[in-house]
Amino acid sequence: MLDIKFIRENLEVVKLAAQKKHMEVDLDRLVVLDDKRRALMSALEEKRAAQNKASSSIASATDDEKRQEMIAQMQGLKKEIQDIEDELKPVMDEWKTIMLQVPQVPDMTVPDGASDEDNVEVKTWGEKPQFSFDAKDHIEIMIALKMVDFERGVKVHGFRGYYLIGDGARLSWAIWNYANQFFGNKGFDPMLVPAIVRKSNLYGTGHLPNEAEDIYKTQDDDYLIGTAEVSTMGYYADEILEKSQLPIKHLSFSPCYRREAGSHGKDTKGLIRVHEFYKLEQVVLCEASHEESVKFHEWINRNTEEFIESLGIPYRTVLNCGGDLGQGQVKKYDIELWVPLEGTYREISSASYFHDFQTRRFNTRYRDTDGTLRYAHSLNCTAIPTPRILVSLVENFQQEDGSIRIPEVLRPYMMGKEAITA
RNA sequence: GGAGAGAUGGCUGAGUGGUUGAAGGCAGCGGUCUUGAAAACCGCCGUACGUUUACGCGUACCGAGGGUUCGAAUCCCUCUCUCUCCGCCA
Numbered sequence: 001m002l003d004i005k006f007i008r009e010n011l012e013v014v015k016l017a018a019q020k021k022h023m024e025v026d027l028d029r030l031v032v033l034d035d036k037r038r039a040l041m042s043a044l045e046e047k048r049a050a051q052n053k054a055s056s057s058i059a060s061a062t063d064d065e066k067r068q069e070m071i072a073q074m075q076g077l078k079k080e081i082q083d084i085e086d087e088l089k090p091v092m093d094e095w096k097t098i099m100l101q102v103p104q105v106p107d108m109t110v111p112d113g114a115s116d117e118d119n120v121e122v123k124t125w126g127e128k129p130q131f132s133f134d135a136k137d138h139i140e141i142m143i144a145l146k147m148v149d150f151e152r153g154v155k156v157h158g159f160r161g162y163y164l165i166g167d168g169a170r171l172s173w174a175i176w177n178y179a180n181q182f183f184g185n186k187g188f189d190p191m192l193v194p195a196i197v198r199k200s201n202l203y204g205t206g207h208l209p210n211e212a213e214d215i216y217k218t219q220d221d222d223y224l225i226g227t228a229e230v231s232t233m234g235y236y237a238d239e240i241l242e243k244s245q246l247p248i249k250h251l252s253f254s255p256c257y258r259r260e261a262g263s264h265g266k267d268t269k270g271l272i273r274v275h276e277f278y279k280l281e282q283v284v285l286c287e288a289s290h291e292e293s294v295k296f297h298e299w300i301n302r303n304t305e306e307f308i309e310s311l312g313i314p315y316r317t318v319l320n321c322g323g324d325l326g327q328g329q330v331k332k333y334d335i336e337l338w339v340p341l342e343g344t345y346r347e348i349s350s351a352s353y354f355h356d357f358q359t360r361r362f363n364t365r366y367r368d369t370d371g372t373l374r375y376a377h378s379l380n381c382t383a384i385p386t387p388r389i390l391v392s393l394v395e396n397f398q399q400e401d402g403s404i405r406i407p408e409v410l411r412p413y414m415m416g417k418e419a420i421t422a
Numbered sequence: 423g424g425a426g427a428g429a430u431g432g433c434u435g436a437g438u439g440g441u442u443g444a445a446g447g448c449a450g451c452g453g454u455c456u457u458g459a460a461a462a463c464c465g466c467c468g469u470a471c472g473u474u475u476a477c478g479c480g481u482a483c484c485g486a487g488g489g490u491u492c493g494a495a496u497c498c499c500u501c502u503c504u505c506u507c508c509g510c511c512a
Contacts, residue, residue, distance in 0.1 A: 042472065045481045052481090055493040059440035067492095074492035240432065367432090371451085373469080 001360040002102050004034060010105075017105040020322035022114055023210075025101045033095045040088045047081045100209055104357040106322055107331040113321025116347075119334065120321065125305070126314030128338055133400040137341035138391045139270045141398055142168060145420055148271070148387075160260075160268075160275050164387055167420045171393075171406075172278070172386045174413035179280050179384045180251065182307055188251035188282060193231035195254050196222050201234035204362040206328030206354070216257045228252035229380040232283040233362055241366035241376065247286040247296065251383060254279065271387045272346060280383035285364070288374040293330070293353045300381035301333045301351035307384065308348075311407045313392050314338035316345050328357035335382075337392035348388055351381035 007014050011027060018025050054074055061067040111120045129135075142148040147168030153161030164172055180190060202208040202223055207215065207230065216224040225231055232252040241248075256279050267273035282300045286292045301317070308315050320332040332352040336345035356375035359365070365373045397405040403421040406414055 038472085041481085045472070048482085049480055051492075056441070058492055071492045078492070 001099065001357060002104065003360075004099065007031075007102060008034065013105055014102065017103050020106055020110070020112060021103050021325050021327070022323040023101075023103050023327065025103065026098060027102070030095065030098045030102070033091055033098070036091050037088070037095055040084055040091065044081065044084045044088065047077060047084065051077055051081065100203070101327075104206075104328045104330055104354060106325055106329070109319070110325065110331055111319060111321045114323040116320070116324045116334075118321040119318040119324060121316055122319050122333070123305075123317040124314075125309060125316070126312070126338070128314050129340055129396050131340070131398075135340060135395070135398060136402075137270070138339075138394045141394045141402070141404065142271075142390070144402055145404065145422055147171070147390075147394075147420070157275070160273065162271060162274060162387070168387070168390070170414060171390065171410070171420070174410045175384060175386055175389060176253070176278075176280065177413045178410055179307065182310070183251045183280070183282065183303065183383055186249075186303055188249045191228075191232060191235075191250045191252040193225075193228045193235070193252050193254050195225050195231070195257070197225055197231055197234060199223055201225075201230050201237070204237060205230050205233055205358055206326060206361070210327055214259050216259055224257035225254060226256050226258045227380075228254035228256070228279060228281040229283055232281070232380075233358055233364070233378060236285065236359075236364040236376075237362040239364055240373065241285070241364070243287070243366050243368055246366060246376065247284055247292075250283045252281045252283055254281075256385075271391050274387070277385060277387060279385040282381045282383050284379045285359070285376045286379070287366070288356060288377055290355070293355060293377045293379060296379050297331065297333075297351060297353040297381075300379060301335070301349075304335055304349045304351065304381055304383060308335065308337065310409050311393065313396055313407075320350075326352070328354045330355055330357075337389070338396060339392055340395045346388070346391065348385055348392070349382035351379075353377065353379040 002014070007027070008031065011031065015027055018027065051074070054070065054077070058067060058070050058074075061070060111118065113119065136144075139148075139150075143150070145168075146166045147164065149163040149165050150161070153163050155161070156163075184190065196218065199208065199221065202215065202225075207226065215226060218224070229252070231254065232250050236248075256277050258275060260273060260275065282303060284296050284300060286296050305315070305317065315335055315337045318334050318336060320334055325332055329352040332350055334347045335349035335351075336347045339346045355377055358378045359375040364376050364378075366376050368374050393407075394404050397407070399405055399419070401421075403419045405419050406417060411418060
């Protein structure tokens with residue numbers, strides 16, 4: 001949510017923002033509605049002031065006859081107020097609908113482009129493995145090592161179903177435990193968050209109204225989260241924080257649900273695109289300052305890079321183009337891991353900041369040193385998603401004998417084992 | 423699923439039609455006292471929008487929406503949420 005005052009004063013900027021993000025929103029209509037809204041409101045306030053004034057003189061009137069006369073005179077004013085209210089209502093309804101669609105303004109450094117194909121590579125790290133043998137993809141490797149069971153997954157869940165079994169499950173636990181340690185050392189407080197949430201939380205993060213197709217919903221009109229960011233931000237809804245509490249840094253764990261309704265044809269095999277997965281997410285709330293947001297944005301992205309580096313998986317970082325940004329995002333980096341058998345990089349992390357877009361919707365404020373209330377700034381970045389991380393991990397570290405070399409940092413969490421073998 | 427109670431400011435808690443934007447208490451801020459601190463005492467202390475050079479003024483807000491009324495925190499309706507007890511269940 002942007003401030004209507006900001007939109008009015010920076011109309012061209014916001015129009016360009018929508019254009020850059022390839023989003024449709026009728027800002028001219030919004031301004032027309034806002035003009036009406038303001039005019040009606042001020043007319044209404046004037047009438048109400050008159051009404052309040054008259055009411056208090058009725059209250060203090062002692063002469064009963066005079067009192068009845070005054071009450072009779074108020075009838076006309078009452079009707080006028082009612083008329084203005086009736087006129088205002090539809091204006092407000094439409095105004096609110098459009099306001100929910102207005103995108104956050106992307107940063108100057110965000111490149112133009114329509115989709116992830118236009119994202120700009122800003123960094124590459126690691127040596128891509130050169131296999132002297134007939135390397136296999138993660139599906140073949142993991143099935144052979146009894147780490148995953150797709151057949152039963154589909155039997156039980158249906159399309160895109162999977163079970164992680166044996167060392168596949170162990171490896172997932174190892175990654176979670178290692179990540180908890182790694183990010184804990186950086187000052188993150190762990191949180192296990194609700195995966196079923198009220199609708200308002202998804203409006204808060206900006207996933208609704210625009211991404212409704214991708215979100216599961218219950219018969220009670222609750223929603224399944226696609227990321228722990230939703231519940232973690234909701235935790236602070238309608239709260240007034242002390243400045244001394246900031247920055248707040250959470251490492252939130254949750255199952256994540258994505259319908260991916262429009263993507264039946266893409267990545268139908270393997271663990272890349274699944275309906276249900278697990279994720280550790282970094283969520284940060286900081287002071288309302290662009291510099292602070294930028295500082296923490298770089299930091300949380302770097303945290304995940306360091307985590308991947310510690311595992312030794314080759315990756316690259318891209319700066320997302322305008323068309324690949326969510327409605328509320330100012331700027332976003334994706335970290336993509338090398339997938340040898342596909343010969344391409346695959347996204348495993350997104351780091352974004354929102355300024356006060358989300359906190360306005362959640363009404364999350366803090367008391368500044370001068371006593372004024374400000375909307376905090378919010379940011380989030382994937383710490384690690386499982387099982388998607390396994391795709392790169394097993395493909396990059398596969399050995400000629402069909403085993404997988406376990407990265408050293410994970411070995412303490414895998415009972416000291418150096419490799420996963422048949 | 424059944425029965426009942428409730429939703430008021432940062433917190434607690436009064437308030438059932440007319441200076442109630444809302445008593446009292448706590449917390450916070452300023453001051454007196456004190457070498458300093460504590461205690462005690464005095465004072466200040468909601469948010470948003472509009473308007474004004476400014477002091478200020480206006481409007482709205484007591485879970486949400488609608489209604490009754492000249493006038494609603496207070497009466498009526500609908501919804502949402504919370505709590506307690508019973509049932510079911512990990």
